[in-house]
Amino acid sequence: MQTFIGIAVNKQPDRIFAQPLEQVPDFTFNEDVVRVFPDMIKRSVPGYPTIVENLGVMASQFAQPHSVLYDLGCSLGAVTQALRRHVQIEDCQVIAVDNSSAMVERCSEYLHAQDSMFQELLPVDVIEADILNLDFQPTSLVALNFTLQFIKPEQRLELLTRIRQALMPGGALLLSEKLCFADAEQQQLLTDLHIAFKRANGYSELEIAQKRSAIENVMIPDSLEQHRERLLAAGFSKVIPWFQCLNFASMIALP
Known part of the structure; x- marks a missing residue:
C-alpha cells in the first residue's frame, strides 16, 4: 500500500x-492510467504533494x-481531499468534475475512504462531465490543477471567462500548470532538469521518450506570461504566482 495525499491506495507502479x-x-486517462496514476504523478x-496540500490551505482562506x-x-x-481537510465552512460543498469515467469511479472510492477517516467533512459531489459544458453555480473557489493544459488552446479563454463570471467577490481561482518558456536556453535547461527528475525517479530513457510522444499533442503548455495575459483578459484583476518547481508552477487569480 502507498499513500496518495492522505488516502491509502493499492500500490501500482x-x-x-x-x-x-x-x-x-495519444495519452488518455483510461483505466490503465487510473491504476498507476498516484505513482505516475x-x-x-x-512539487505535486506540496502544491496539492497548499491548495487546501489557501482554499480555507477564500471559501x-x-x-x-x-x-x-x-x-x-487529491485536491478535493485537501479542500475537505482544510475548509471548515458551513453550508459549503465541493463539486469534483472529470470527463474520465475511470477516474470518476476511482475518485468516488477514495473520497468514501476519506469519509471513514475524518469527521464533519464538506459534502462532495463527483460528476462525470466535460468542464467546457458546465453550468457553473456561484463559487468562492475554483481549482484547475494541471487541467487547463489539456484543454484546446482556443477554448481556454472562454472557460476562464465563465469561471470568472461565476466567482464571488473575495473568491479565487487556483491554477497549476506545466510551463513553457520563450527563452530557448531556459526552456532547454528546465526540460533537461525535468527529464533528470524523472530519471532519478526510476523512469528509463524508453519510458521518458514514449511518454513524451504520447502527450506532446494532447497537453499544450503555456508560458507564465501567456497565463497572466489570458487571465486578465478573462476578467481577473490580479495573477499571483506562489509556487514553481522546475517547469511546473501554481498561481492565484483574483477577481
Missing part, C-alpha cells in the same frame, strides 16, 4: 511505457458560506 511500442498512441510532477468549491479535472480527487 507505472510501467505503461516500459515496453517498446510500434506506434505510441508522484514520479512525473516535481465562503453558501457557495460551492470546484475541483475541475479532479482525476483521483
Whole structure:
C-alpha cells in the first residue's frame, strides 16, 4: 500500500511505457492510467504533494458560506481531499468534475475512504462531465490543477471567462500548470532538469521518450506570461504566482 495525499491506495507502479511500442498512441486517462496514476504523478510532477496540500490551505482562506468549491479535472480527487481537510465552512460543498469515467469511479472510492477517516467533512459531489459544458453555480473557489493544459488552446479563454463570471467577490481561482518558456536556453535547461527528475525517479530513457510522444499533442503548455495575459483578459484583476518547481508552477487569480 502507498499513500496518495492522505488516502491509502493499492500500490501500482507505472510501467505503461516500459515496453517498446510500434506506434505510441495519444495519452488518455483510461483505466490503465487510473491504476498507476498516484505513482505516475508522484514520479512525473516535481512539487505535486506540496502544491496539492497548499491548495487546501489557501482554499480555507477564500471559501465562503453558501457557495460551492470546484475541483475541475479532479482525476483521483487529491485536491478535493485537501479542500475537505482544510475548509471548515458551513453550508459549503465541493463539486469534483472529470470527463474520465475511470477516474470518476476511482475518485468516488477514495473520497468514501476519506469519509471513514475524518469527521464533519464538506459534502462532495463527483460528476462525470466535460468542464467546457458546465453550468457553473456561484463559487468562492475554483481549482484547475494541471487541467487547463489539456484543454484546446482556443477554448481556454472562454472557460476562464465563465469561471470568472461565476466567482464571488473575495473568491479565487487556483491554477497549476506545466510551463513553457520563450527563452530557448531556459526552456532547454528546465526540460533537461525535468527529464533528470524523472530519471532519478526510476523512469528509463524508453519510458521518458514514449511518454513524451504520447502527450506532446494532447497537453499544450503555456508560458507564465501567456497565463497572466489570458487571465486578465478573462476578467481577473490580479495573477499571483506562489509556487514553481522546475517547469511546473501554481498561481492565484483574483477577481
